[in-house]
Amino acid sequence: MHRALSLVALSAAAFVSSAQAQQLPATQLKVVGGLSNLSLYNEFEKPFWTKTIPAASGGKVTADIKGFNDMGLKGPELIRLMSSGVIEFGTSTLAYFAADNPINEAIDLAGLAPDVKTARAVTEAFQPAYEKFYAGSNIKVLGMSTYPAQVLFCNAEIKDLTSIKGKKVRTSSRTQAELIEALGGASVTMAFGEVVPALQNKVVDCAITGSLSGYSAKWYEVSTHLYALPINWNQQIHAVNKKAWDKLNPGVQQLITTEFKTLVNDIWVAAGKQTQEGYDCNTGAAACTQPVKGKMVLVKPTEADHALLKKLLNESVLPKWAARCNAQCVNDFNATVGKVVGLTAKK
Structure with missing residues (x-):
């Protein structure tokens, strides 16, 4: 009985939807x-x-x-x-x-x-x-x-987040740049399409993009290490x-x-x-279903890496952002985002 009623309801909904479409x-x-x-x-x-x-x-x-x-x-x-x-x-x-x-x-x-x-x-x-x-x-x-998660592709060996010190890193946002600089690296700004030759020619040591975006753009051809720590999204x-x-x-x-x-x-x-597909396909994991697989080394973040990232967010990234955003912006952040992640930005 319930199944019959459900079918009738679905049919009615489809009829209404079709009728509405005809009126557009x-x-x-x-x-x-x-x-x-x-x-x-x-x-x-x-x-x-x-x-x-x-x-x-x-x-x-x-x-x-x-x-x-x-x-x-x-x-x-x-x-x-x-x-x-x-x-x-x-x-x-x-x-x-x-x-x-x-x-x-x-x-x-x-x-x-x-x-x-x-x-x-x-x-x-x-x-x-x-x-x-x-x-x-x-x-x-x-x-x-x-x-997908924005992560580090490097044409250089990296072992953890501290490996960024002294390296030139292509960033695509101010907040990424501030993180890299807080780690002792040098932020470099360039268009997405310029990254492959820049990595290949060592103009930059690393670059940040989505794990699958980097795969789609064939960054695995000019990078050796993929650091699986989401920087941002x-x-x-x-x-x-x-x-x-x-x-x-x-x-x-x-x-x-x-x-x-x-x-x-x-x-x-x-x-x-x-995000996971990007990790798999850039590194040639068996789980990758794409026809072409990269051969990058997957570097997994440690608890210490996560702790350091959170520390830099609290001590550097968040305060700098709050300083340049107006009071209403900061208040809106604290009332919404802040409650989700347990942070308070101070103006």
């Missing part, structure tokens, strides 16, 4: 996605806009999507272009906008989240603050996701120009909002798995 107006969207050579874009973003949304709308809502790198953009300019309406829908790494406002670093300070579960809890806790902040720039936040913001959003049919808005919840959840669930 034909809508064409333009989307600027993340880095097009990475798994987040190819396995999640692109299929979402080109398959999931069209299917859920009965073909009424379609989208063109290109990675920002394929459009000649560097990343940091994306939010400004979205705010002005040049870009409608877009995805980018929050850390790109740290120079615009330190609030963009709040959820991804180096050493803040040792695992994906904590990273997600921190992100979800602070998302309302981002929604309020970006609303002031004519931007609506649709969701926040993440890349490089969370992504998925957003839309508010005026462009307001012009959409309410049914289209609801469809995108609903489907985005599934997309974001899928990316977070995958992030933990992809």
